[in-house]
Amino acid sequence: MNATVSPPWTYTLHLPHDPRAPGIARTTLRAVLTTYGLGELAPTAELLAGELLSNAHCHTDGPYALRLRSASPEGIRVSVWDSDPRIPPAFAEDRTPGHRPPDMAENGRGLHLVRACADRWGAYTVGTAHAGKLLWTEVTPGIPWRQSRDSRC
Numbered sequence: 001m002n003a004t005v006s007p008p009w010t011y012t013l014h015l016p017h018d019p020r021a022p023g024i025a026r027t028t029l030r031a032v033l034t035t036y037g038l039g040e041l042a043p044t045a046e047l048l049a050g051e052l053l054s055n056a057h058c059h060t061d062g063p064y065a066l067r068l069r070s071a072s073p074e075g076i077r078v079s080v081w082d083s084d085p086r087i088p089p090a091f092a093e094d095r096t097p098g099h100r101p102p103d104m105a106e107n108g109r110g111l112h113l114v115r116a117c118a119d120r121w122g123a124y125t126v127g128t129a130h131a132g133k134l135l136w137t138e139v140t141p142g143i144p145w146r147q148s149r150d151s152r153c
Helices: 021-035 039-059 110-117 146-152
Strands: 010-015 064-070 076-082 120-125 133-139
Touching (some): 039 076, 039 133
Antiparallel strands (some): 076 133
16 A cells, blocks of 8 residues: 655654663654554664664764654655764765674674665764764665565665
């Protein structure tokens, strides 16, 4: 089922620096997608949001936010803002494919997973250098390679 969302919508959930916040945000994401008839996107969108939220929680000391919006009649954009203006190397503008964590590293794979599972992704700093950054991803159903990509995610 392809849902048509009109008018476009946006939800922003401001989160405290609390270990329970990413779980609350994922639950909210599922509820929003179900409300708009986009439940088929929930598994991938939840994975992407979870990785971005965990990154924000682990690498900043302050609050962060989850933003969901309709990116097209059938897709969504999942974004996470945090107060650190540094763009992670995995999301850097040059998108250097060689930057990977060592095989036995316990951390550093999450954003590579996001890049592999999202249809589109990017990052930018917000306002002044002290306003933070926003990492975003898009998920759209019906893309021919989506089915094979979902099996990897």
